Amino acid sequence: MTKPSKPAPVPDPETEPYWEGMRRRELLIPRCRSCSARWFPPSTSCPACSGFDYEWAAASGRGEIVTYTVVHRAPGPAFADQTPYVVAIIQLAEGPRLLTNVVECSPDEVSIGMPVEVTFEEITADATVPQFRPLAKGEGG
Amino acid sequence: MEQGNRAAVAGVGWTPVGAYPGRSAYSFMAEAALHAIADAGLTKEQVDGLIVIPSLVQPSIMPAATFIDYVGIRPQRFSAEPGMGGASGCAAIRQAAAMIEGGQATVVLVVAGDAALSGRPAGSVYAGGSQFEAAYGTFAPALYALYAQRHMHEYGTTPEQLAEVSAACRHHASLNPDAQMRDPQTVADVLASPMIAEPLHRLDCCLISDGGCAVVLTSLAQARDSQRPPVLLLGSGECHTHDKIWRAPDYVSSGAVESGRQAFAEAGLAPADIDVAEIYDCFSITPIILLEDLGFCAKGEGGPFVEGGRIRLGGELPINTHGGLLSHGQPGMGGGLFHAVEAIVQVRGDAGPRQVAGAKVALAHGNGGIFASQCTVIVGRDAA
Ligand SMILES: [Zn+2]
Numbered sequence: 001m002t003k004p005s006k007p008a009p010v011p012d013p014e015t016e017p018y019w020e021g022m023r024r025r026e027l028l029i030p031r032c033r034s035c036s037a038r039w040f041p042p043s044t045s046c047p048a049c050s051g052f053d054y055e056w057a058a059a060s061g062r063g064e065i066v067t068y069t070v071v072h073r074a075p076g077p078a079f080a081d082q083t084p085y086v087v088a089i090i091q092l093a094e095g096p097r098l099l100t101n102v103v104e105c106s107p108d109e110v111s112i113g114m115p116v117e118v119t120f121e122e123i124t125a126d127a128t129v130p131q132f133r134p135l136a137k138g139e140g141g
Numbered sequence: 142m143e144q145g146n147r148a149a150v151a152g153v154g155w156t157p158v159g160a161y162p163g164r165s166a167y168s169f170m171a172e173a174a175l176h177a178i179a180d181a182g183l184t185k186e187q188v189d190g191l192i193v194i195p196s197l198v199q200p201s202i203m204p205a206a207t208f209i210d211y212v213g214i215r216p217q218r219f220s221a222e223p224g225m226g227g228a229s230g231c232a233a234i235r236q237a238a239a240m241i242e243g244g245q246a247t248v249v250l251v252v253a254g255d256a257a258l259s260g261r262p263a264g265s266v267y268a269g270g271s272q273f274e275a276a277y278g279t280f281a282p283a284l285y286a287l288y289a290q291r292h293m294h295e296y297g298t299t300p301e302q303l304a305e306v307s308a309a310c311r312h313h314a315s316l317n318p319d320a321q322m323r324d325p326q327t328v329a330d331v332l333a334s335p336m337i338a339e340p341l342h343r344l345d346c347c348l349i350s351d352g353g354c355a356v357v358l359t360s361l362a363q364a365r366d367s368q369r370p371p372v373l374l375l376g377s378g379e380c381h382t383h384d385k386i387w388r389a390p391d392y393v394s395s396g397a398v399e400s401g402r403q404a405f406a407e408a409g410l411a412p413a414d415i416d417v418a419e420i421y422d423c424f425s426i427t428p429i430i431l432l433e434d435l436g437f438c439a440k441g442e443g444g445p446f447v448e449g450g451r452i453r454l455g456g457e458l459p460i461n462t463h464g465g466l467l468s469h470g471q472p473g474m475g476g477g478l479f480h481a482v483e484a485i486v487q488v489r490g491d492a493g494p495r496q497v498a499g500a501k502v503a504l505a506h507g508n509g510g511i512f513a514s515q516c517t518v519i520v521g522r523d524a525a
Contacts, residue, residue, distance in 0.1 A: 009272035041273050041385060067294070067392045069286035071278060072336040073343075079278035087283045087338070089387050097387040101277050112294045121276070129276045 004078045008127035015042050017056045022128040025120045029096055031057040040096040061118035062135065063092040070107040086110050090132050104133035148238035149371040149523065151248075151357050151364040152181025153482050158352030158470035159321040162259035166196035167211040169254030169353030169472065174212060177355035182367035183248060188357075189218040190246030192233040194253035197473040198260035208252065218246040226509030227421050228379075229253070230478025231516035235377040237358045247359065253475025254353020261349075271385070282346050282424065284386050284511045286338035289426035291392035293340060296441035298429065300340050302448060304331035306425040307344050307467050309453045314464025316454075316495040321350050321470035331425075345425040350470030354482045361523070371523040372485045375410065375502065378403025379516045386511045393441075395512040397434035404504070404517040405436070412436040415519070416500040417487045418458055419480035421508035422465040428452075431506055432460075435517065454495060462487060462495045477507035484520050 011019040021028035029040045033055060037048035045052050068088035074080045086102040088110070102110050103119065115135040122128045154176025156169050170193070178185050191214070193205040201207040205220035219240060223229040230253055237249035292298045308328050314320035331344040364371035380396030380403075383389045405411060412435065420428045420435075429443035437458060438446040446452075452460045463469045463483040466476045484503035486492050502521040508514070 006278075007275040009275060011272060015272060040387070041271075067287045067291035069283050069290055069341075070339040071283050072338065073282075074278055075280035075283075076278075082278060085278060087277055087279050087287070089287055089392070099274055099277060099279065099385075099387050112291065123276055127276075 004076070006078045006123050008123045009129060014044060018042055019127070021056065022120065022130065023126070025128065027059045027061050027118050027130055028056040029059050029094065030054045038094045038096050040098055060093045063090040063116055063132070065089070065102065065110065065112055065114045065116060066091050066097060067112060068102060068110055088132070090116060098130070100130060100132045102133065103131045109134065146242050146244070147361040147373070148241035148358050149361040149364040149373055150485050150520065151359045151367050151371060152177045152179070152183070152369065153354070153356050153485050154178070154180055155319065155354035155479070155482055156254070156352045157319040158350045158472055160258050161351040164256055164259070164351065166199045166255045166260060166473070167208060169256065169351060170208055170252045170355070171212040173254055173353040173355040174250055174252045177357045178250065180369060181357040181359065182369070183357065185212065185214045187248045188214050188250045189216050190237065190240055190249035191216040191220040192237055192249065192251045193220070193222050194229045194233060194475045194478060195222055195224070196255045198256050225514040225516065226474055227423060227477040228507035228509035228514040228516040229474050230481050231505055231507035231518045232379060233478070234356060234358065234374065234481050234518055235379070235516060238374045241358055241360060247363070249358045250355060251358070251478065252353065252355040253472070253478040255473030255475055256351045257471065257473040258349045258351045260351070273385070282341050283338040285424040285426055286341045287386065288392045288430065288512060289340050289424070292426060292430060295393055296444065298444035300332060301328055302429065302444035303340065303345055303425040304328040305447050306422065306428050306452070307331045309447070310422060310461045310465040310467040312453055313462050313495055314468035317464050317469060320464040320468060321348050322464070322468045341424055341426070347423045347466035347471045347476070348468070350472045352470060352472040353475060354479050356478070356482060356485065365523070370489055372488055372520050373523055374518060375521045376404040376406070376408030376519045377517060378407070381514050383513050384510060389512060393430065395430060395434050395508065396515040397431050397506060397508070397517065400515040400517040401435035401506070404519050408519045410502065410519060414502055415458065415504045417462055417484070417497040417503045418460045419462070419483045419503065419505040420460050421477055421480060421506055422461055422467050423471070423508070425467065427508060428460060430512070431508065435504070435506060454497065459497050462492060462497060480507060481505040481518060484518070488520055488522050
């Protein structure tokens, strides 16, 4: 039996621009044209000023770890060979937070407050998701 | 409030909690409901309002209607199905009381039950599933671990303090014949259990269970006519802050600050007036944060607060005297209603070997999602 693959995200009409950006390796998050607020996940009105006029704008991809955990028992077979792996909440430089893994380092190296940058994982030919890795040295955010 | 309009708890019922294969979610709801109706000295034909907390393993588009057929009742006034996860039970009691006090129903049955252990598909887990989470291998223990790690980082909370919450719940469950896990368990046992998501070990995580419970509310006047002592809803409150964990205001507190403030203000009471507290405990970190938010100790002092036997029977503030979700069990989303049932049982003085001596006022608190929806209820003896 082949190993089950990670569940690919299922876009909806409102989030399709985000996933389209992912396929181009761009992290797009809504920006309000009235008050400049950024937010995530996408919604069609601005959570700050309630305006409806927004655009998809690229984020810097840099942020820092707000909190994290190291998972030792995976929730399903698709993740069983990944343990131990890091699940973290990242605060982007633009303000919004998101949930991700921290990759390309040992879980022992991860800490709260650590600067990170986005990288991209292609789950299927159609689905790419953001992942975060320690910010390369000398590139202090 | 006019005494004549006031609502009260007239009856409670429950099933044992554990592994009971071969039964549907609705069978646990029905058994608990019929016990609660009989406890109130009523018949099922008198139920004119119904709140059903939906089953996870047997979802229905109309859970209340499904329950109506199963048990054979036809409520004439209203039904509802709260979608607040673990906060649903406390919220349902609050809503039932409001409907009675508003004149929209006279006898409201609140019921929860699930076959969450035996009825789930083999190997399945309740994992986070939104399009922005599914690829990261998250599930409830990892998401609560994110709060635990941040709390430890900011306040120095220790794995031993987390483990004491589990050990205290197990001690209480050992005194409850209807609890799922009753073998003694120490702090060292919790710390020696397999790591799931740092810092949470397997025994820092709640159970998955089959079982159910129910509460019947009526007017206070009607409750006083029954054989059993009425229990008053002295105060309640709710607060809702987010759905996705990354939208939470922070990772060390919750809307329980606000729900608790509302409940204590309405009751005219302070945390020091609470004799026993039944606090949602899906993971060992949960009561530590909620005890702080509800004002039993200052923010950041939840870890030291649970030490030294303070939250055990005989301590300053016994919590989860039935054993909580950690050791009594968690029959799906209805797990949170058991906290309210235990608060009622305690102020009635019916808790047997786990009774808090002289308990007059009890607090129950439900938490839904990842610290997302909060509901606090304070119940007390009828002084009349
Ligand atoms: Zn705006």
